[in-house]
Amino acid sequence: MKYHYMNRLATLGLLCGSLALAGCAATKVEFSGDVSSSPTSVCKEPGDTRSALVLWRTNWRPDQKDIAQREEAIVLGLKDFLTKSACFSSHQLKRLPNTEDKQQHSEAELLVYATNAYPRADRVIVVTVKELGPIVRLFSxxxxxxxxxxxxxxxxxxxxxxxxxxxxxxxHWQNGGALVVKGVSSLPQDMSDAMKAAITPN
Known part of the structure; x- marks a missing residue:
């Protein structure tokens, strides 16, 4: 069976609080692309001991600032997701060369890499981060x-x-709203929450 994620908009929650400006922050997630099987088949079932190898890399825009801090937030967020999630019994986290680097991994190369990894993983998840940070929009x-x-x-x-x-x-995971201003302190948690929404959307 084939499932399609075509600009699917999911409102996952509502969080109101006192930030730099008083506002109410909502979380929404947009998906595009498709999958060959249900996302629920990625995670382990009761009694299962499914393991995961998570390979991450970045594809920042040319003018991206504070790359080192953002990449630290990626690692912290991925570790938080993998540690707290009941999706996998065990996991490995490794970095791949960035997509702007000359040496790239094809799908076949990734599969060879995954099947040769020790300990052997049941699922391989490749995450390419393009944006991670605060956003501010000023209207008229x-x-x-x-x-x-x-x-x-x-x-x-x-x-x-x-x-x-x-x-x-x-x-595309977003948390914010009118009169909301957020800094960088939440980025590790944002990355963790974005992974949770992507891997276990239901």
Whole structure:
């Protein structure tokens, strides 16, 4: 069976609080692309001991600032997701060369890498982060501000046991709203929440 993530908009929650400006922050996630199997088949079932190898890399825009801090937030967020999630019994986290680097990994190379990894993983998740940071939008009146934080990433999932692709999609995670201004302190948690929404959307 084939499932499609075509600009699917999911409102996952509502969080109101006192930030730099008083506002109410909502979380929404947009998906595009498709998967070859249900996302629920990525995670382990009761009694299962499914393991995961998460390979991450970045594809920043040319003018991206504070790259080192953002990449530290990526690692912290991925570790938080993998540690707290009940999706996998065990996991490994490794970095791949960035997509702007000359040496790239093809899908076949990733599968070979995954099948040769020790300990062997059941699922391989490749995460390419394109955006991670605060956003602020000013409307016609400077008094009207909409802000928050966002995570944009491409996600590919492989079944390492059968050497077959399971999913290849893009996701845009946002948390913010009118009169909301957020800094960088929440970025590790934002990355963790974005992964949770991508891997376990239901």
């Amino acid at each position: 009146s400077a008094a009207v501000i909409e802000g928050g934080t966002e995570v944009k990433m491409d996600v590919s999932i492989f079944n390492a046991n059968t050497a077959t692709p399971m999913a290849n999609f893009q996701t």
